[in-house]
Amino acid sequence: MIDISKQTVKLNCPNCKRSHTVSLKQVADERTINCTCGQGIKLKDNNHSSRKAIHDINKSFKDLENAFKKLGR
Numbered sequence: 001m002i003d004i005s006k007q008t009v010k011l012n013c014p015n016c017k018r019s020h021t022v023s024l025k026q027v028a029d030e031r032t033i034n035c036t037c038g039q040g041i042k043l044k045d046n047n048h049s050s051r052k053a054i055h056d057i058n059k060s061f062k063d064l065e066n067a068f069k070k071l072g073r
């Protein structure tokens with residue numbers, strides 16, 4: 001099964017502009033990642049949109065999976 005929370009997004013360090021790759025799950029959990037320059041970057045899930053998206057999309061995949069199961073009968 002596809003898990004959307006493993007999808008990644010890119011963001012840049014506000015201090016040194018180094019590019020970082022974080023998973024949607026890390027954003028949904030509002031983790032803080034540490035840049036090699038020493039800057040801590042607090043991930044912000046605005047209005048819990050990432051969390052909601054993960055939930056909604058995972059649900060869609062599950063529905064799809066169930067639909068395929070029915071077809072296979």
Ligand SMILES: [Zn+2]
Pocket residue numbers: 013014015016017018035036037038039
């Ligand atoms: Zn940095």
